[in-house]
Amino acid sequence: MKNYLVIGCSSGIGQAIFTTLAQEHQVTGTYYKNQPQKLPSKSSVHYLNVLDEDFDFSFIPEKLDGLVYCPGSIQLKPFHRFKEEDFIKDFQLQVTGAVKVIQASLPSLKKSEQASIVLFSTVAVQNGFNFHSLVSSSKGAIEGLTRALSAELAPKIRVNCIAPSITDTPLAHSILSTPEKKEANAQRHPLKDIGSPEDIANAAMFLLGDKSKWITGQILHLDGGIGTIR
Template identity: 60%
Template sequence: MKNYLIVGASSGIGAQLCQQLAAHTQNRVWGTYYQHETVSSAPNLSYHYLNVLDDNLNFDFLPDTLDGLAFCVGKISLKPFSRISQAEYIADYQAQVLGAVKTIQAVLPRLKAAPNASIVLFSTVAVQTGFSFHALVAASKGAIEGITRALAAELAPKIRVNALAPSITDTPLAQNLLNTPEKKEANAQRHPLKKIGSAADLANAAEFLLSEQSGWITGQIVAIDGGISSLRI
């Protein structure tokens, strides 16, 4: 029996990951939602309200041992740098970085109680590859990449920490960028594989990193991006 916590599980990658983990009946999965209340019909999957902006996060619904945590909370706000306010930078950092920090700190004793635990965070291809209008998201996700490596060193050997760095993925979070067939095709053509990512593409990678199959992988930022960060064709 493995116990997994997925924060930000009401839609997109988090929702897909919950379903995939819960498909294995030996797993127990807890997902959290914020704006959209979510109910599960699977006996080994339950959903709980959580606002990562709260000062004190309550995880009393979890068992004493946690084998894996995926922090899937994300925001996408693309605009010219000159139009980004300091308040927007602070709000983005609080949700994406401090939310992850508070969550990890709160459940760390449960992760340490497991024989071998894994944490999966989410970055973006825009940290390592510069794109116009990405100065807000790249700043927060750059911090996530730094935390990933630092925690991987500090928590080894019992807890592995990795992050996924996707390019644009067809989820509700990116709908403003993909809300017409023309936008979808234009974004697909920017990638060497000529398609955009799906929630399953990212959930598959996250499920692997949470599992013991990736037991010799830690401190890595894994690009799941259709080749856009490393290929020119």
């Protein structure tokens, strides 16, 4: 049994990872606005807003075998309508928050034989899409952070990143709010489907576990083929 920490375990992809991990492992999770009501055994949850100036990180277990950072946003607008503050706020949520959590978790991760960190990017970093300048800027930084940290933390800690295309979670609600929108988004993908939280959680489970023990510094594209196939 291993020890994992899931930042943002109360919704979408983080919830699917948390639930799957808790079937076999000790899992600590955090929530922000939606406190989970029913918890699997061997798990605990704690309030965390990564935008707060001072976090209370006392909930981080003494030893950690893996960490997943899920908070993110998808704000889509023409570039000229974003303000400088929008970029700063988005960076704080998606990047600085991850940096602070990883720094606070390092002493615990270093106690593992081999620990694994999983971060999240988006298909819109490798590919240029209209109206994605905000999310692509922050997630581009996450991809850079993934590679830099994978070098700095090897060989004890592996660092990888998952870059999904549109996935059916509360974060994507406005894009997938009707059956017609879901179908149109599915049809844009060569595999004719949108992602499910479980699709992404399956890949995260692989990256967190021993079966990926020779993989670090990678960006795993889970995108129904849209990033590669024309």
